Amino acid sequence: MEASPAPAAGQAPAPAEPEPRPRRTGYRRLPVQQRREQLIAVALELFASRPPEEVGLDDVAEAAGASRPLVYRYFAGGKQQLYEAALRSAAQELTSRFAVPVSGTPSEQLSAVLDGYFAFVVEHEAGYSALLRGGSVVETARTSAIVDDVRRVALRRTLRHLGVREAGPRLTLLVRSWIAVVEGASLSWLDEGRALPVTELRDWLVDQFTAMAAATALHDPQTAEVLAGVLALEGPRARRAERLRAVLARP
Amino acid sequence: MEASPAPAAGQAPAPAEPEPRPRRTGYRRLPVQQRREQLIAVALELFASRPPEEVGLDDVAEAAGASRPLVYRYFAGGKQQLYEAALRSAAQELTSRFAVPVSGTPSEQLSAVLDGYFAFVVEHEAGYSALLRGGSVVETARTSAIVDDVRRVALRRTLRHLGVREAGPRLTLLVRSWIAVVEGASLSWLDEGRALPVTELRDWLVDQFTAMAAATALHDPQTAEVLAGVLALEGPRARRAERLRAVLARP
Numbered sequence: 001m002e003a004s005p006a007p008a009a010g011q012a013p014a015p016a017e018p019e020p021r022p023r024r025t026g027y028r029r030l031p032v033q034q035r036r037e038q039l040i041a042v043a044l045e046l047f048a049s050r051p052p053e054e055v056g057l058d059d060v061a062e063a064a065g066a067s068r069p070l071v072y073r074y075f076a077g078g079k080q081q082l083y084e085a086a087l088r089s090a091a092q093e094l095t096s097r098f099a100v101p102v103s104g105t106p107s108e109q110l111s112a113v114l115d116g117y118f119a120f121v122v123e124h125e126a127g128y129s130a131l132l133r134g135g136s137v138v139e140t141a142r143t144s145a146i147v148d149d150v151r152r153v154a155l156r157r158t159l160r161h162l163g164v165r166e167a168g169p170r171l172t173l174l175v176r177s178w179i180a181v182v183e184g185a186s187l188s189w190l191d192e193g194r195a196l197p198v199t200e201l202r203d204w205l206v207d208q209f210t211a212m213a214a215a216t217a218l219h220d221p222q223t224a225e226v227l228a229g230v231l232a233l234e235g236p237r238a239r240r241a242e243r244l245r246a247v248l249a250r251p
Numbered sequence: 252m253e254a255s256p257a258p259a260a261g262q263a264p265a266p267a268e269p270e271p272r273p274r275r276t277g278y279r280r281l282p283v284q285q286r287r288e289q290l291i292a293v294a295l296e297l298f299a300s301r302p303p304e305e306v307g308l309d310d311v312a313e314a315a316g317a318s319r320p321l322v323y324r325y326f327a328g329g330k331q332q333l334y335e336a337a338l339r340s341a342a343q344e345l346t347s348r349f350a351v352p353v354s355g356t357p358s359e360q361l362s363a364v365l366d367g368y369f370a371f372v373v374e375h376e377a378g379y380s381a382l383l384r385g386g387s388v389v390e391t392a393r394t395s396a397i398v399d400d401v402r403r404v405a406l407r408r409t410l411r412h413l414g415v416r417e418a419g420p421r422l423t424l425l426v427r428s429w430i431a432v433v434e435g436a437s438l439s440w441l442d443e444g445r446a447l448p449v450t451e452l453r454d455w456l457v458d459q460f461t462a463m464a465a466a467t468a469l470h471d472p473q474t475a476e477v478l479a480g481v482l483a484l485e486g487p488r489a490r491r492a493e494r495l496r497a498v499l500a501r502p
Contacts, residue, residue, distance in 0.1 A: 207466035215462035
């Protein structure tokens with residue numbers, strides 16, 4: 001816990017604009033809410049491009065054209081609180097990209113969502129890596145909870161899109177596992193300097209979804225039903241499932 | 252960083268047995284190395300059954316029949332250092348269970364390794380969860396590195412067992428992803444109070460390996476070759492692959 005607990009980000013009725021009196025510096029005055037958002041946006045950009053260890057409150061102040069005391073007045077918990085506010089903002093942005101396009105086959109729709117996800121990963125490369133890799137100095141039970149919330153939204157949206165009202169434990173495990181594969185694959189991809197074309201990684205993940213659903217269908221009637229429905233919707237272009245069947249044939 | 256950095260665990264040429272002089276307490280004297288191992292074993296047991304937040308150095312001292320100053324003489328970095336030593340010991344124990352039995356089909360061998368893994372997960376339930384879930388107070392870049400080492404050993408052993416000398420990026424991604432699925436599935440299983448029979452979870456993971464390899468084979472000749480080899484070794488009992496093919500048939 002910080003020595004002086006700050007109000008939770010996102011709900012803070014920000015203080016009356018506490019801009020320092022203009023002295024020799026040329027700090028711009030900004031309305032309260034706008035300043036708050038600006039600080040978060042600046043922090044987000046810094047945390048996206050450098051590991052959190054290497055971002056200081058002074059960097060944020062400088063990039064925002066603000067003083068260090070001003071940043072502290074908005075974020076009394078200092079860097080940790082600012083980091084969490086930036087993370088919440090990033091999480092919101094990410095989940096907004098989970099919207100599934102209304103047209104297309106299931107695999108086209110899944111591809112579109114993955115494209116949005118990878119665009120986010122690229123934009124926030126350093127922060128994404130640091131956060132999901134674990135062991136970062138700014139990682140706490142609170143930041144883990146924010147990440148878990150994103151996973152929960154991804155799970156809920158996927159199940160809803162599959163037309164599932166109440167998912168049994170095996171179908172839930174399938175979707176959760178696939179989400180873990182997406183995360184792990186993104187991290188490996190970043191580690192290797194994005195050597196693999198992103199479209200190939202995306203197509204691999206779509207194929208993984210089908211394959212993992214097939215393996216789960218062997219254990220669970222609900223997943224079997226969902227998979228049959230998805231394959232039927234793929235229509236005449238369901239070549240991937242046919243190819244999956246081919247590689248599974250005994251030599 | 253701790254105020255007084257302690258020597259790295261595992262290499263510490265332990266101090267001359269610094270047992271407190273017997274006063275009114277009945278502390279047992281133990282040889283240096285034995286005491287060190289005993290403290291780690293006791294810590295491991297405590298961290299296995301309670302989240303790290305709830306384990307104090309006093310608990311370790313009490314359970315070990317030792318004084319708090321004695322524990323500090325062996326682990327000057329305090330709880331964090333003791334936790335890391337216990338984690339290293341657990342990691343060693345876990346990787347020793349990755350040994351693959353010499354006989355059996357590939358899926359029988361994989362099943363045997365998974366049985367060993369789940370036995371470990373059950374024995375170290377609280378510590379396993381806390382560590383892999385992230386956000387624990389004792390989590391640092393060092394503890395993350397220990398976990399990553401375990402994953403690396405699992406990757407290497409799996410590839411070696413598949414007869415792969417030099418794995419390309421896609422085959423590596425496949426095995427890494429499957430390991431992530433194993434971890435995620437273990438955590439979900441613990442979360443749900445181990446409601447699913449462990450044998451079913453294990454069989455699901457074996458099927459996932461086949462299915463994920465099939466999806467990767469669509470993108471990678473090396474994986475296609477490995478998968479064909481594995482399926483050939485399954486012999487006449489390769490029913491699972493046949494069933495996978497069946498659920499992938501278009502309705």
